[in-house]
Amino acid sequence: MTADFRLFSDRQRRLVAFALAFSALLASAALLVVLVWALEWLVGRFANVLWPLAVAGILGLILRPLVDAFERRLRLRRLAAVILLYGLFLLLAGGILSLMAPRVIGQILDFAGYLPSLAEHATSYVQLHYPDWIALYHRFEAYPAVKGTVDALKGELNDVLAHLLPSLRAVGEGLLAVVSVVTGLAVIPIYLFFFLLSRTEPTAKLGDHLPFLSPGAREDVVFLAREFVGIVVAFFRGQLLIGLSMGVLLAAGFSLIGLRFGLFLGLAVGVLNIVPYLGTMVGLAVVLPLAFFQPDGGWKLLGLAVLVEVAVQIIEAFFLTPKIMGATTGLHPMVIIVAILFWGTALGGFLGILLAVPLTAFFATAWRLAKHKYFMPA
Numbered sequence: 001m002t003a004d005f006r007l008f009s010d011r012q013r014r015l016v017a018f019a020l021a022f023s024a025l026l027a028s029a030a031l032l033v034v035l036v037w038a039l040e041w042l043v044g045r046f047a048n049v050l051w052p053l054a055v056a057g058i059l060g061l062i063l064r065p066l067v068d069a070f071e072r073r074l075r076l077r078r079l080a081a082v083i084l085l086y087g088l089f090l091l092l093a094g095g096i097l098s099l100m101a102p103r104v105i106g107q108i109l110d111f112a113g114y115l116p117s118l119a120e121h122a123t124s125y126v127q128l129h130y131p132d133w134i135a136l137y138h139r140f141e142a143y144p145a146v147k148g149t150v151d152a153l154k155g156e157l158n159d160v161l162a163h164l165l166p167s168l169r170a171v172g173e174g175l176l177a178v179v180s181v182v183t184g185l186a187v188i189p190i191y192l193f194f195f196l197l198s199r200t201e202p203t204a205k206l207g208d209h210l211p212f213l214s215p216g217a218r219e220d221v222v223f224l225a226r227e228f229v230g231i232v233v234a235f236f237r238g239q240l241l242i243g244l245s246m247g248v249l250l251a252a253g254f255s256l257i258g259l260r261f262g263l264f265l266g267l268a269v270g271v272l273n274i275v276p277y278l279g280t281m282v283g284l285a286v287v288l289p290l291a292f293f294q295p296d297g298g299w300k301l302l303g304l305a306v307l308v309e310v311a312v313q314i315i316e317a318f319f320l321t322p323k324i325m326g327a328t329t330g331l332h333p334m335v336i337i338v339a340i341l342f343w344g345t346a347l348g349g350f351l352g353i354l355l356a357v358p359l360t361a362f363f364a365t366a367w368r369l370a371k372h373k374y375f376m377p378a
Contacts, residue, residue, distance in 0.1 A: 036079055036346050048183075054354070056188045060195030061233045062240070067196050082196045086189075100263075107264035114260070123295045202229055220369065228362045235358055238324045239274045246270040246279070246312055253308035257301065259287065260294050273316075276336050277354055283309060331361060 009263045042050075061083065070081035210218045247270020254262030265287055273279030291297050291305040331339070336357055343356035 010375070040346055052188050053186070054192060056191030056195055056254050058232060059188075061202070061229065062237045063196060065194075078197055078199060082193060085196070086193070089268070100318050104264050104267065107261045111261045111264060118290065121295075122289065125293060153245050156358055185204065220373070222368065224362070224366055227365045231361045231365075232358045235361070236274075238321075239276070241324050242316060242320050243270050243272070243274040243279070246316055249312045250308065251317065253312065254287070257304040257308060259291055259297070259301065259305060261290070265290075275340065276357060277333075277340070277351070280309075280313065331357065332365065335360065 067078070067081045067085055070076055070084055072079070072080055074084075076084065098229040203222060206225055207218050207222045210221060213221065247267040249266075250270050251263045251266025254266045256262075259265070265283070268281040269279040269287070271279070272282055285304050287309070288302060292299070292302045294301070339360035340353055343352040343359055346352055347355070
């Protein structure tokens with residue numbers, strides 16, 4: 001007869017199991033934080049190298065089907081198909097620039113020169129129509145604590161401006177930054193050319209490079225990589241079409257209602273909508289004050305500008321996005337906004353904002369896979 005010996009009681013075993021599970025959860029969270037930190041450091045350190053590659057890679061994934069169609073239907077070699085695509089793009093871009101560039105560039109220059117007048121009109125309007133608020137501001141500013149703080153800030157700003165003499169180092173860093181951006185833009189077509197020359201899918205041989213993983217884990221990694229590539233292609237292809245369509249609609253609407261610089265602002269707001277909601281926020285912040293404070297503006301023009309914005313947003317929400325995007329990401333609009341803010345901060349700006357939605361959709365897909373495969377009961 002053997003004794004029924006147990007090291008722990010049932011309650012103690014449950015407590016130990018909870019402690020182990022909680023420790024594993026904390027370790028997973030810590031690992032995720034370390035990965036995000038490492039990714040932020042990597043992107044920040046090599047941003048000038050990574051962002052041209054990222055843009056060229058995204059464009060290569062989007063344009064690959066077009067090159068495949070040229071190669072297959074016109075019976076061209078791959079090199080000839082890529083050269084044909086570049087030639088068609090140059091012809092199209094040249095035609096658009098010859099028709100619209102003088103007017104758009106002229107509006108950009110006029111808009112930059114008009115900004116001081118816009119600020120002056122806004123200040124005069126507030127002083128004329130809301131003198132009570134101005135008086136309240138001056139009373140608030142007259143308090144000793146507030147006045148002392150403001151005077152101290154003004155003094156520090158004046159000292160900084162007085163001692164802020166341009167040095168050779170600052171000028172050199174500025175020139176290097178400009179050269180870096182121009183170089184990045186210049187190498188994008190070169191990267192894109194070689195990406196388009198490749199016939200193999202990006203994830204076709206990924207499994208062959210992961211022999212150290214078990215077959216099940218290798219299958220999951222390949223699946224997630226293919227899902228990520230598919231999300232990137234569908235998202236950016238759709239957002240490009242949606243952004244260009246919204247730009248044309250906004251430019252036409254703003255020009256028709258008499259908004260100054262309407263062509264430039266409409267196209268700019270539409271292109272910015274390639275990043276979800278960015279164009280809408282910029283449009284509301286720039287277009288509405290301009291409509292109200294321009295010399296022939298006012299409440300009527302402001303209402304018309306709001307009407308154009310709302311009409312284009314309705315067209316985008318109920319026609320463009322369902323037809324072009326469908327349920328590509330499956331993310332709630334609030335999740336998209338938070339994702340843009342998070343990844344823009346985590347990855348240090350442009351690259352994070354650009355990849356925010358694909359990265360979030362990828363992690364959502366990875367979580368659904370892990371939940372289905374490892375956490376749901378069989």
